[in-house]
Amino acid sequence: LAKTTQPISMDSYEGQEVNITCSHNNIATNDYITWYQQFPSQGPRFIIQGYKTKVTNEVASLFIPADRKSSTLSLPRVSLSDTAVYYCLVGPSDSNYQLIWGAGTKLIIKP
Amino acid sequence: DVKVTQSSRYLVKRTGEKVFLECVQDMDHENMFWYRQDPGLGLRLIYFSYDVKMKEKGDIPEGYSVSREKKERFSLILESASTNQTSMYLCASEQGTNEKLFFGSGTQLSVL
Numbered sequence: 001l002a003k004t005t006q007p008i009s010m011d012s013y014e015g016q017e018v019n020i021t022c023s024h025n026n027i028a029t030n031d032y033i034t035w036y037q038q039f040p041s042q043g044p045r046f047i048i049q050g051y052k053t054k055v056t057n058e059v060a061s062l063f064i065p066a067d068r069k070s071s072t073l074s075l076p077r078v079s080l081s082d083t084a085v086y087y088c089l090v091g092p093s094d095s096n097y098q099l100i101w102g103a104g105t106k107l108i109i110k111p
Numbered sequence: 112d113v114k115v116t117q118s119s120r121y122l123v124k125r126t127g128e129k130v131f132l133e134c135v136q137d138m139d140h141e142n143m144f145w146y147r148q149d150p151g152l153g154l155r156l157i158y159f160s161y162d163v164k165m166k167e168k169g170d171i172p173e174g175y176s177v178s179r180e181k182k183e184r185f186s187l188i189l190e191s192a193s194t195n196q197t198s199m200y201l202c203a204s205e206q207g208t209n210e211k212l213f214f215g216s217g218t219q220l221s222v223l
Contacts, residue, residue: 041216043201097159
């Protein structure tokens, strides 16, 4: 099962674009890349999922290079409310029970 | 929106007590999960269920059991609570394989 490596913490400012990179060197052919966001005292919330190239939704974009050994979550024009922990997960397409959750990246947005 | 409801936000129990954590989802999801989360760590899977009365062990099932008598409800049971089971417990559900997980708000359990 592919494990992921992401920065422990990041700081940014309101209005900036934030990019969080995740490394997953051992990603398997049938693995997807999924990102979750977690606020204090709440359960994680799904942000975005992708397999290759670029995926965009109303919240974020996910960039995946051709070798798929890393991925970058991009949050456009962040606000204070984007302060949270962000988890990068890599797992097979057949079940979430095999996902390995790391410690995530604690993103702090400053005014 | 899918709603996953955990019965308690905070619980304080004594060592040796039997503890029940309840989770209910309202979207007819097939799969349900119980995780625990400790400070600075990611989520660790305790048990999951892919159908009524069906259960599978996760990564850390020791000291826990589960029950799924109805599709919408998944219970986590600590047969004899111990202090090392003090943690945040998170329930989640998903409709199918590798669909997105929907989490409850969590139950912070303290075992004294």
